[in-house]
Structures are given as C-alpha cells and as structure tokens.
Amino acid sequence: MKLISESKINTLSDLIxxxxxxxxxxxxxxxxxxxxxxxxxxxxxxKKGKSPILVTPNDxxxxxxxxxxxxxxxxxxxQNGTVxxxxxxxxxxxxxxxxxxxxxxxxxxxxxxxxxxxVLIDHHPDPGNFADLIISETFYSSTAELVFHIIESMNDxxxxxxxxxxxIYTGIMTDTGSFNYNSSRPYTYYVVSKLIEKGINKDKIxxxxxxxxxxxxxxxxxxxxNQKMEVFPEFHTAFISLSQKELRDxxxxxxxxxxxxxxxxxxxxxxxxxxxxxxxxxxxxxFRSKGNxxxxxxxxxxxxxxxxxxxxxxxxxxxxxxxIIKFKELxxxxxxxxEKND
Ligand code: 5GP
Ligand code: MN
Numbered sequence: 195m196k197l198i199s200e201s202k203i204n205t206l207s208d209l210i211x212x213x214x215x216x217x218x219x220x221x222x223x224x225x226x227x228x229x230x231x232x233x234x235x236x237x238x239x240x241k242k243g244k245s246p247i248l249v250t251p252n253d254x255x256x257x258x259x260x261x262x263x264x265x266x267x268x269x270x271x272x273q274n275g276t277v278x279x280x281x282x283x284x285x286x287x288x289x290x291x292x293x294x295x296x297x298x299x300x301x302x303x304x305x306x307x308x309x310x311x312x313v314l315i316d317h318h319p320d321p322g323n324f325a326d327l328i329i330s331e332t333f334y335s336s337t338a339e340l341v342f343h344i345i346e347s348m349n350d351x352x353x354x355x356x357x358x359x360x361x362i363y364t365g366i367m368t369d370t371g372s373f374n375y376n377s378s379r380p381y382t383y384y385v386v387s388k389l390i391e392k393g394i395n396k397d398k399i400x401x402x403x404x405x406x407x408x409x410x411x412x413x414x415x416x417x418x419x420n421q422k423m424e425v426f427p428e429f430h431t432a433f434i435s436l437s438q439k440e441l442r443d444x445x446x447x448x449x450x451x452x453x454x455x456x457x458x459x460x461x462x463x464x465x466x467x468x469x470x471x472x473x474x475x476x477x478x479x480x481f482r483s484k485g486n487x488x489x490x491x492x493x494x495x496x497x498x499x500x501x502x503x504x505x506x507x508x509x510x511x512x513x514x515x516x517x518i519i520k521f522k523e524l525x526x527x528x529x530x531x532x533e534k535n536d
Contacts, residue, residue, distance in 0.1 A: 195343075198329055198343060202327060202329055203347045206327060206348070209311055210242060213286035214244075214285060215280070215310075217246065217249055217284045217310070218246055218247070218248045218249065219248075219251075219287060219288065219301070219305070220248075220250055221291055221292035221297040222251040222252055222297055224251075225369075226258060226364050227291055227368055227369040228291040229361075229365075230261065230361045230362060230364035231336065231341045232250075233262065233264075233267075234341045234345075234361035234362045235290065235315070237262065237355065238350070241350075242350075248267050249267075249270055249277050249280070249301075251270050251299050251300060252270070255447075255449020256447070256449060257402065258449075262361065268280075271300075274300075281301070281310070282304075282308065287310045288312075289313070289315070290315050290316065290337055291315075291316055291317075291337040292318065293316050293500075295324055306324065312325040312326050313328075314327070314329065315337060316329075317331060317332055318500075319502070333381075334382075335366055335379070335382045336369035338362045338363075338366050338369070339382060342385045342388070343381075356393040359388075359394045363394050364403065366385065366386065367396075368403060370382070372400065375505075376502070408447075410444045410446075411447075411450040417440075418451075422436065423458060425458070431466040432461060432467055433468035433469065433470065433521065435514060436470070437514055441472070456482055459484055465485055466483045466487050466489070467483070468480065468481050477509060477517045479493070479499070479517070480505075481505070481508070486534060487534075489501070489504060492528070493507060493508040496508070497509060498510075
C-alpha cells in the first residue's frame with residue numbers, strides 16, 4: 195500500500211530534522227480524531243528528539259481528557275499570547291484534521307502570516323493550498339490512521355509507544371463511529387492489528403470515550419429522541435434541534451451532544467439527518483447521510499460548511515427557527531437526490 199509518495203516522506207523527514215520550533219495545530223471544537231491524531235504526532239515528534247507545542251483553538255470535551263499528553267495541550271482561547279508568540283517563532287507548523295485555515299477560528303490570519311513551513315495532514319476532500327507539504331488523502335478513515343501510515347512510511351514503527359497507539363486508535367474509533375462507517379478498507383484493520391500488537395486495550399479506550407456520560411447528558415439524549423426529533427419520511431430525512439434554553443435546562447457541557455446527529459439514521463428509510471444547536475450568535479449544524487447523498491455539497495451550498503460526503507457541518511446566522519424553516523424548504527429541492535440510495 196503506497197499512497198504517500200517517497201518524495202513527500204523525504205521532504206517531511208528533512209523538515210522535521212531541520213526544525214527546532216514545531217507547532218501542531220488542529221481544528222476548532224476538536225473531536226476524537228483531531229486530538230488523537232495531533233497527540234499521536236506530538237508524542238512521535240518527542241520520540242524523534244523534538245519539543246513540539248500542541249495547540250487547539252478552543253477547549254474539547256472531557257471524554258478526551260484522559261488521552262496521554264492532554265495536560266500539555268495549549269488552548270488558544272485561554273492562552274492566546276503564548277500561542278501567537280509560538281506561531282511567530284515557529285519554523286514548522288503541522289495542521290491536522292482540517293483543510294481550511296478558517297477552521298482554526300481566530301488563528302488563520304497569524305498562521306497565514308507566519309514564515310514557518312507548513313505541513314497539512316488530513317483526510318478531508320479539497321485541501322487548501324496554504325501548506326508547503328500536503329499529505330491529504332480521503333482514502334483513510336481518519337487523520338489518525340494517516341498519521342500511522344506516515345510513521346510507518348518513515349520506517350519508525352519501532353518508535354510507536356503504547357501511548358501513541360492509544361491516540362491513533364482513539365482517532366480511528368471515533369471517526370468511524372466505532373467501525374460503523376467509513377471503515378471498509380482492509381488497511382484500517384491492518385493498522386488496528388498493529389496497534390493491538392503495540393499493547394492498546396481497545397475495550398478500555400471505548401469505555402473512556404463512550405461510557406463516560408453525565409446523568410444530564412443521558413436525559414438530554416432521551417429528550418431529543420422523544421421530543422425534538424422531526425421525521426420526514428417522504429424526504430428520507432429526520433432532524434433534531436436544541437435551543438440555548440434547552441441546553442441550559444439540561445446543564446449542557448461541550449461534548450454532550452456529540453453523536454446525536456447519527457441516531458435518526460437508525461430509523462428505517464432515513465438517509466439524511468441533521469442536528470441544529472443554537473450558539474451565542476449562530477446556529478451550528480451537523481449533517482450525516484447514508485449512501486450517496488453528498489451532505490458536504492449541501493452544507494457548502496446552503497450553510498457555509500463542508501466536510502465529508504456522509505458527515506459534514508456548517509452554520510447559519512439566522513435564528514434557530516428560521517434556520518429550521520430554511521432547511522425544511524430546501525428538502526423538496528433535493529427530493530430526487532434523497533430518493534437514490536446506492
Ligand atoms: P461535526 O458534525 O462532527 O461537527 O462535523 C463533521 C465533519 O464536518 C467534520 O469532520 C468537518 O469535516 C466538517 N465540518 C463541521 N463543521 C464544519 C464547518 O463549519 N465548515 C466546514 N468546512 N466543515 C465542517
Ligand atoms: Mn477526522
């Protein structure tokens with residue numbers, strides 16, 4: 195299996211050797227793959243004798259705080275002076291699990307101005323052209339799986355500690371919904387077999403991520419399915435929405451609604467699902483689909499977003515109610531596309 199060219203690996207290797215001040219940066223609202231892939235690279239670079247800094251734009255859910263190296267993460271929203279200085283002084287910046295600098299929500303200007311060499315490592319379609327080296331391939335289940343392949347291609351699997359393996363497994367598991375979607379390629383299972391050889395406890399990782407909810411989160415989930423899910427069988431579509439008041443009532447903390455968007459797809463005949471959550475100044479939206487309905491195109495066209503075919507997101511500056519009306523009106527334009535299902 196050779197998807198990363200030898201010349202890219204050689205360039206990457208040279209960049210790592212030549213650089214002293216290295217930053218790893220991932221996307222806003224980091225998820226399991228963002229943190230898993232970034233921390234895996236972080237630990238790997240330490241093994242290579244470097245002292246990288248790992249930056250996230252904002253905080254991430256508590257169910258990711260057990261990841262090895264969590265205490266070293268620098269959060270831009272809380273330590274922006276430290277981060278901006280580091281960006282100014284950096285000679286190498288890795289951007290992981292995103293394809294557009296906008297996804298750093300606030301750092302894009304400084305990253306754009308930085309003289310550092312940039313290496314993009316990602317598995318989303320359409321990588322931006324801001325990087326000097328682009329290692330971007332939608333073939334991989336997750337950015338974490340791609341990081342594994344990079345380490346393997348560098349002939350460095352012997353540097354892979356159980357901690358690195360745990361981070362990579364977390365990224366693969368969360369980005370595939372525990373091997374539910376985007377996980378039909380043999381390479382993914384080759385990687386998992388290697389991670390198990392490295393000593394990961396996959397059941398413990400599953401428990402750390404998915405058996406870690408508060409009572410309020412479970413009740414919020416029940417409330418969503420029972421009271422807030424709207425189903426449109428004629429469009430093979432269902433969605434869930436939550437207002438700020440509802441979030442307060444259920445003592446919402448970031449991460450509580452992670453995965454909610456997937457559940458409507460468990461209904462027979464439903465192929466397109468959306469989840470709307472009211473934020474301070476905008477509505478954040480998640481889209482999921484089964485089969486060939488391209489949610490990323492839908493999101494890009496109507497909700498300033500993007501992502502993968504079957505999993506994408508966007509936002510709206512309308513009110514929550516207006517956003518939902520707009521979404522419902524759009525469905526009839528897509529009736530034909532939603533009917534096809536290969
Ligand atoms: P989620 O629904 O889990 O927040 O995001 C699913 C996927 O959609 C992410 O992996 C990311 O690729 C993409 N995504 C989410 N929100 C946005 C957005 O606002 N803009 C773009 N371009 N992609 C997004
Ligand atoms: Mn990812």
